[in-house]
Amino acid sequence: MAEEKSKKGGAPKPEKKKEKGAAAAQAPDKAPRSSGKEERVTPRLLTTYRADVVPALMKRFKYKSVMQVPRLEKISVNIGVGQATQDAKLVDSAARDLESIVGQKVVITKAKKAISNFKLREGMPIGCRVTLRRARMWEFFDRFVAVVVPRMRDFRGLNDKSFDGRGNYTLGLKEHIVFPEIDVDKISKIFGMDITFVTTAKTDQEAYELLKSLGFPFVKRQEVLETQKS
DSSP: OHHHHHHHTSTHHHHHHHHHHHHHHHSOOOOOOOOHHHHOOOOHHHHHIIIIIHHHHHHHHTOSSGGGSOOEEEEEEEEEOGGGGTOTHHHHHHHHHHHHHHSSOOEEEEOSSOBGGGTBOTTOEEEEEEEEOHHHHHHHHHHIIIIIGGGSTTOOOBOTTOBOSSSOEEEEESOGGGSTTSOGGGOSSOOOEEEEEEEOOSSHHHHHHHHHHTTOOBOOOOOOOOOOOO
């Protein structure tokens, strides 16, 4: 009877608890979980927008509410790889470089229709794109203005006529190596890219003042005064 009771196992229960306690004692101490609020850091440019840009635009355009002030909504970055019809690996290289620039997963774009003259088939990978919002958007904008623009070759200011009539601004870069995240010695090819800054402004003038207040280095145009001939 005693052997049967021992087999049923009233005694082994405390031994299992001891094993669990010993395993817990041997396990390394886990780092305490940090709350999400502590990890969130407000981007520097967003703080400048709220403190300086909003009051200036309200005074400039005489807005009655803060909600009327235009703001930066998103930034879209697109890379088209025309030579991908000959070498499909170029799309992967462009996507890898773009991910290192923006710090976010990119989407591979594919051809919507076939064009025989360009040896393009429907569904063939032909580029990559990504859309930035919230904190990543503000950080990318800050790095672009403070770091990337000064690295451009023969830079004389960004064109102030590249608005689409709806408050959005688009510019093109010929070389993606102007971003400091790209190591020139490790890349296989230099890609160009299109960057679109989407704002909530209703007019191009409001979008121009918004981007200029955020530090966008637009070209300085000098008005030529015509003198009357005597």
